[in-house]
Amino acid sequence: QQQVKQSPQSLIVQKGGISIINCAYENTAFDYFPWYQQFPGKGPALLIAIRPDVSEKKEGRFTISFNKSAKQFSLHIMDSQPGDSATYFCAASIGNNDMRFGAGTRLTVKP
């Protein structure tokens, strides 16, 4: 069963805009929520991660918002740039064990 549901499947944003990708999870035992970025022909790479003891984490233009009661978390990319065009995956795990990924969001940032 899909333990992490991600939306939207694809997203087109103008340069300078805000990109928002959402994820929802079911297992309340999950305690680690990373986001991965994947460029074509490459493996996914860790972008930013959060634990459920905080509601928000910001690194540069990337912010994770976490809502424990709703079992949802989202990635916000501020001032989106064409170089941000990639596929983004949310994930959830207990510690680092058996990480479960969302289906991915293909982001296109138009110049």
Place this chain on the structure above:
Amino acid sequence: GAGVSQSPSNKVTEKGKDVELRCDPISGHTALYWYRQSLGQGLEFLIYFQGNSAPDKSGLPSDRFSAERTGGSVSTLTIQRTQQEDSAVYLCASSLDRGGNTIYFGEGSWLTVV
């Protein structure tokens, strides 16, 4: 090595043949994962190795799939009697251990079954 190394990077095989995909994790990483990514799809968990513990095989889609990890380092994913639906990118990843350490992915092995 500097990163997770996978081979072959591309493999075309005939339906019914067996294939072996190799993963060389980052030196010192005790946790190793295999994922499958079908075209335009998400990452499907296949199997997880942690040190000397019994592997978590819960994601293997059928008994045609198997994996081993020798000496706690290199891992081989074997697909027997390949089918066209096995065509995908097989991604290997490793991490230092459990507990929220970063998982590092290789660039994948692109398998095409014709």
